[in-house]
Structures are given as C-alpha cells and as structure tokens.
Amino acid sequence: MQKTKDIIMDYLELPRPIALVLDAAGNIEHLSIEACQLLGYELSEILGANWVSMCLPQRWQLKTKRMYDAVSADYNEEPQCHTYPVLAKNGRQHPLAWHIEQRHSPSGAIVGSISTGIKVRDNALQEKNALLQSAARNQAVLDNAIEAIISINAQGTITHVNKTTEKIFGYPEEELLGQNITFLIPDTEKPLEHYRATLWNYMMPDSNKLIGINRELGAKHKDGHQLPIELTVAEISIAGIRSFTGIMRDISERKLSEARLKQSKEEVQQARDRLAHMDRLHIASEMSTGIAHELNQPLTAISMYAQACRNLVDNGKSDIKSLLSTLLRIDKQAQRAGDIIRNIRALVGKQDPHHQLTNINDLIHSTIELAQVDIECRTITFKCQCSETLPMIEIVSGQIQQVILNLIRNAGDAMVDLKPQEKIISIISEQTCQDFISIIVRDTGVGLDIDQPNEQLFQPFYSTKTHGMGMGLAISHSIVHNHGGKLCANKNYSDGAEFSFTLPVMPILGDH
Missing domain, CATH: 3.30.565.10 (Histidine kinase-like ATPase, C-terminal domain)
Known part of the structure; x- marks a missing residue:
C-alpha cells in the first residue's frame, strides 16, 4: 500500500509540460497556461512578442535563435531536442528540456514551430550542463581544426560547418546551412551534372569502400576561383538515420609545391640532356680523324669503281655484266658510307627521350x-x-x-x-x-x-x-x-x- 502511495506521489510531483507555438519569425502565437504561470506573465502581455528576446537570458539568445532558424529551415525536418533556460518576469531562470518540431500550413509550407518544454530537475540539469560543456569543447576542437568540416543529412543538405569552412571557401555559416553540398562545386571544372554526381558518390557512398579514403577534387571559393581539396568522408548513423561528415583540406600549397618540384625536375633533366649532348659532341670531335678515315675509304673506292666503269665504256670493252658488277660494288661502298654517317648522326644528334x-x-x-x-x-x-x-x-x-x-x-x-x-x-x-x-x-x-x-x-x-x-x-x-x-x-x-x-x-x- 505504501509503495503504491509513493508511486502516486512521485507522479504528482512530476513537472507539468508547457506548450509554446511560434510563427516563422519566432514570435509567440500561443502559450499554455502552465507556461504563463512559470513565466509570471498574463497571456495578453506576451502574445505577439518575440520569444527569444523576451523570455530567454541574454547569453542564450543568439544560440537559441540559430537553433530555431535551423528548425524552421527546409532541410531540417526531424524533431529537435534541446535544453535552454527561460527568463521569468521576476528575473528568475528556469531550465527546461524542449522538444521542438516544425509547423506546416495545409499546403505544406513551414509556418513556424511547436515546442513542448518540461522543467529539468537538478541532477538532470547537471548532466545536461556536463553534456553542453562537452559539446562546447568538441565545437572548440572543430572550430580550431585546420580542415573544413561539413556535415550533411541524408538529402545531401549542409547541416553544420566549422569556422575553418569560411576561411577555406569564403562563405559564412549562414550562407552554407541549408545549401546542397554541390553548392561548393565549380561549374567549369567538369560537366556540372556529371561532376555533381561524382561528388555525390563521394559524400553519399552506397559502398563502404569510399568511406575513410582520401579523394582529390576541385571546389569553388565564394570569389569564384577554384581550389584543389582533399576530401575524406565519415559516416554517422544515429537511431537508423544516416548522415555524413566531409573533412576537406585545402591542398593549394601542396599542389603548387608539386608543380614547382616537377618543373625543377624537368629543368634538371634538360640540363642533364644538354650535358650528355655536349659529351657526345666531345666524343665525336675526338673521333673526327677516324671518322674522316672511315669515310675516305668508301669514297675512294666509289671513285675508283666509277673510273673503272668509265674506262670500260671509253675502251669499248663494256658489257652489261661487268658494268653491273662494278655498280654493285659502288652501291655497297655508298651504303657503308651511309651507315657511318647514320651512326655518327645518332651519336651527336639530340636524343629521343x-x-x-x-x-x-x-x-x-x-x-x-x-x-x-x-x-x-x-x-x-x-x-x-x-x-x-x-x-x-x-x-x-x-x-x-x-x-x-x-x-x-x-x-x-x-x-x-x-x-x-x-x-x-x-x-x-x-x-x-x-x-x-x-x-x-x-x-x-x-x-x-x-x-x-x-x-x-x-x-x-x-x-x-x-x-x-x-x-x-x-x-x-x-x-x-x-x-x-x-x-x-x-x-x-x-x-x-x-x-x-x-x-x-x-x-x-x-x-x-
């Protein structure tokens, strides 16, 4: 009997949820009685007021406004859970855990949000604060990373970026959130549809073989110039919902160094080729006496055979067989001279690499x-x-x-x-x-x-x-x-x- 009574008392002591309805601009359209009691306002005092400006501590206003803006964006259809305090009329703060989702018109357009909040007990608040501190530390790590870190949802829409993303691509966070990842692809590098499909395969792979593998591709800076990046993709799955994080490194300096190194290697090779050519010319100059002697032999023989042919004709003793035999000897000596010249040309000429x-x-x-x-x-x-x-x-x-x-x-x-x-x-x-x-x-x-x-x-x-x-x-x-x-x-x-x-x-x- 006592156990049943304790259960009933625990239930009665549970905080009552409050309901909040905002329009797309974040203004209050409706507030439950429990919310009015918690805040200390009459409903007439608060209707139409901006929720963040009027009912949140100042240090929470910017962060919470961004969160509501994200909830109201087209790319964020999933309900969101957040914890933030509200500021009562008497100045007291009350931490609440919120469940927030989009509101839609009959035509399907996003017209605002519906939030349900429940007061957080002290131990739960401590746990939540610890989580918030951990999240803040993680965010600090992300923002200080030298790589651009971009998260996308299952539709390829950018849901989160770190500060380095703006440094690399030139776009502030608000211009990237809600954009498709292909927003960062240059139109001129490749045929756009083909290239977008290629990047989509990187960021949304059906096969694990692309996860964790570095890929080099081109990206687009806000000012229009293209920059080479190295992309690594990580997959995250929470409650069956897939999302992806792309880690992008600007490799412009590396590519420039590689180009300079390649040019230096080419210049060194050209210098080596010139030096080798000089060496071949030096060899040829040292062999010049022998070359002259070798060429002189077939040329002398050709001259002698030609003189013999002329003598045969002049003496009237020529016959086709004798002339043909002598002409064949001339041809053989000419080929020998040609071979010598070809060998020398091959030695001293510029080499085919x-x-x-x-x-x-x-x-x-x-x-x-x-x-x-x-x-x-x-x-x-x-x-x-x-x-x-x-x-x-x-x-x-x-x-x-x-x-x-x-x-x-x-x-x-x-x-x-x-x-x-x-x-x-x-x-x-x-x-x-x-x-x-x-x-x-x-x-x-x-x-x-x-x-x-x-x-x-x-x-x-x-x-x-x-x-x-x-x-x-x-x-x-x-x-x-x-x-x-x-x-x-x-x-x-x-x-x-x-x-x-x-x-x-x-x-x-x-x-x-």
Missing part, C-alpha cells in the same frame, strides 16, 4: 662497330659473351649506347701503352636476376686504383687522363640511374678494369 623496346645485344654490336671508327680502337680485339635468352627491355637506346661507348673508349685509353695483341675488351650481357640484366665491360689495361673511393670515379670533372673532360662516367652514371639501374666499378678484378651496369627488365616509369 622516349623508351622503346630494344634488343640489348644488337645495341652492343652496333656500338662496337661505331667504336671501331676511332683509329685508337682498330687495334683492339673485342670479345662478346652475350646471352641469347635476354628479354627485350624498354630503354632510350641512344643514351645506353652512349654509356657503352664511354666505357669502351675508357677501356681503350687504359690500354694505349699495350701491344696490339694484348689489347682485349670483353663485353658480357646476362640476366643477373628476374628483374635486371647486367652489361659488363672489361679491359686488360692497368686496372683501377684500389685506394680511390668508388664514388669519386663518377664525380663530374674527375679524370685520370690529361686530355679528358671528366664528364663521361658522370654522365653515364646519371643515364643509368635515370633508367632505374646502377653503374659501378669492380676493383676486385685483377686483370685490368671492370665496369658494369644494370638495367631493369621493366622500366621505372616514375623516374622519367
């Missing part, structure tokens, strides 16, 4: 033929040990030919004091592992100084030759590195000098 599938063994043999144009190389015996099972590789063939030619010429210089039968250059090609092939150039010269740092060999302007520029190995090292390989000297080879370099079977495209 594009990678092409190349048979490295064919390139080695053609480079040896080019090297033998030089008088100094004619007394050298070349031994090739080329693996026949090497795969085709993607390289800039002219650049790799320059590397091989530099190594051959260095080897020839190292054997200049040897007898002709002692001058041997061995060139080996092999696949050292699944990912790389190796080209080795050995000579029978004086060898390398074991006390000399390996890195010094590949420094620009370093040379052991009195007439050398000191650029050949440095340029070769750079070319091989840009192809994703490595050029090194083997000081453990005791019968002369050995240089080797590797090339990847698959090109390192990012380095080019």
Whole structure:
C-alpha cells in the first residue's frame, strides 16, 4: 500500500509540460497556461512578442535563435531536442528540456514551430550542463581544426560547418546551412551534372569502400576561383538515420609545391640532356680523324669503281655484266658510307627521350662497330659473351649506347701503352636476376686504383687522363640511374678494369 502511495506521489510531483507555438519569425502565437504561470506573465502581455528576446537570458539568445532558424529551415525536418533556460518576469531562470518540431500550413509550407518544454530537475540539469560543456569543447576542437568540416543529412543538405569552412571557401555559416553540398562545386571544372554526381558518390557512398579514403577534387571559393581539396568522408548513423561528415583540406600549397618540384625536375633533366649532348659532341670531335678515315675509304673506292666503269665504256670493252658488277660494288661502298654517317648522326644528334623496346645485344654490336671508327680502337680485339635468352627491355637506346661507348673508349685509353695483341675488351650481357640484366665491360689495361673511393670515379670533372673532360662516367652514371639501374666499378678484378651496369627488365616509369 505504501509503495503504491509513493508511486502516486512521485507522479504528482512530476513537472507539468508547457506548450509554446511560434510563427516563422519566432514570435509567440500561443502559450499554455502552465507556461504563463512559470513565466509570471498574463497571456495578453506576451502574445505577439518575440520569444527569444523576451523570455530567454541574454547569453542564450543568439544560440537559441540559430537553433530555431535551423528548425524552421527546409532541410531540417526531424524533431529537435534541446535544453535552454527561460527568463521569468521576476528575473528568475528556469531550465527546461524542449522538444521542438516544425509547423506546416495545409499546403505544406513551414509556418513556424511547436515546442513542448518540461522543467529539468537538478541532477538532470547537471548532466545536461556536463553534456553542453562537452559539446562546447568538441565545437572548440572543430572550430580550431585546420580542415573544413561539413556535415550533411541524408538529402545531401549542409547541416553544420566549422569556422575553418569560411576561411577555406569564403562563405559564412549562414550562407552554407541549408545549401546542397554541390553548392561548393565549380561549374567549369567538369560537366556540372556529371561532376555533381561524382561528388555525390563521394559524400553519399552506397559502398563502404569510399568511406575513410582520401579523394582529390576541385571546389569553388565564394570569389569564384577554384581550389584543389582533399576530401575524406565519415559516416554517422544515429537511431537508423544516416548522415555524413566531409573533412576537406585545402591542398593549394601542396599542389603548387608539386608543380614547382616537377618543373625543377624537368629543368634538371634538360640540363642533364644538354650535358650528355655536349659529351657526345666531345666524343665525336675526338673521333673526327677516324671518322674522316672511315669515310675516305668508301669514297675512294666509289671513285675508283666509277673510273673503272668509265674506262670500260671509253675502251669499248663494256658489257652489261661487268658494268653491273662494278655498280654493285659502288652501291655497297655508298651504303657503308651511309651507315657511318647514320651512326655518327645518332651519336651527336639530340636524343629521343622516349623508351622503346630494344634488343640489348644488337645495341652492343652496333656500338662496337661505331667504336671501331676511332683509329685508337682498330687495334683492339673485342670479345662478346652475350646471352641469347635476354628479354627485350624498354630503354632510350641512344643514351645506353652512349654509356657503352664511354666505357669502351675508357677501356681503350687504359690500354694505349699495350701491344696490339694484348689489347682485349670483353663485353658480357646476362640476366643477373628476374628483374635486371647486367652489361659488363672489361679491359686488360692497368686496372683501377684500389685506394680511390668508388664514388669519386663518377664525380663530374674527375679524370685520370690529361686530355679528358671528366664528364663521361658522370654522365653515364646519371643515364643509368635515370633508367632505374646502377653503374659501378669492380676493383676486385685483377686483370685490368671492370665496369658494369644494370638495367631493369621493366622500366621505372616514375623516374622519367
């Protein structure tokens, strides 16, 4: 019996709810008797007054007005629950927990709000204050974040933004709330409907594969200029209602730095190409005597064969078979001269920077033929040990030919004091592992100084030759590195000098 009495007393002591009806401007259209009693006003005194201005403590007015504005907006159809105090006529404050929802006209238009409030007990108020303090701390964190943080509801409408959003996009909070997220998309970056659909897929993904993944896209500043952003999407589900938070970082500075870095890399590469071209011209100038000699031989032969043809005709002893045989010899010598010129042009001309599938063994043999144009190389015996099972590789063939030619010429210089039968250059090609092939150039010269740092060999302007520029190995090292390989000297080879370099079977495209 006592237990039943206690339950009844607890029920009777429960605070009575109050009812409040506001129009779209926040003015009081109706107030329940309980509300009038709590506030100490007669109904006639308060009807038509602005609820926030008249019945709330000043420090709560701005925040509560924004809350009611949000409730009355098209994008916020869900009922809202808030706690805020009311200010009675006698100056006393009463904390109330409010349930607030939209009012609609028969046509469906929003005409205001209906609020139901109930007094909050002390312990509940303490809990609510703790929640409010926690929310304030969270809001402070959001507002001080360097990223724009934007929340949208299930319809893609912006429901909340932090202060950084205004700094990045230039729009104040009130201009963004209620807008669709596509409001921030530039019209000119892509066809608008396609691009909006793309961003919509980012912010409203049906698949979790896009949640938490960074995406780069363009956005629109209030002043009209476009800015690159990095977007990360987080999904929130409360009571079955989905919403999304987009974290947007302005990456303009990063993109500018990337563009500058790319330009710097291109300028460095252009400088390397010019330097390599100078090296090829230097090689050609050093080989000029041999080139002249090599060209002179087929030209002399052509002249002699032509004179023979004329003599046959002048003596009346010509026949078609003899003339044809002589003309074929002329053609062969002309082709030989043409091959020499083509090889020299390939050496000294500007290199095509594009990678092409190349048979490295064919390139080695053609480079040896080019090297033998030089008088100094004619007394050298070349031994090739080329693996026949090497795969085709993607390289800039002219650049790799320059590397091989530099190594051959260095080897020839190292054997200049040897007898002709002692001058041997061995060139080996092999696949050292699944990912790389190796080209080795050995000579029978004086060898390398074991006390000399390996890195010094590949420094620009370093040379052991009195007439050398000191650029050949440095340029070769750079070319091989840009192809994703490595050029090194083997000081453990005791019968002369050995240089080797590797090339990847698959090109390192990012380095080019």
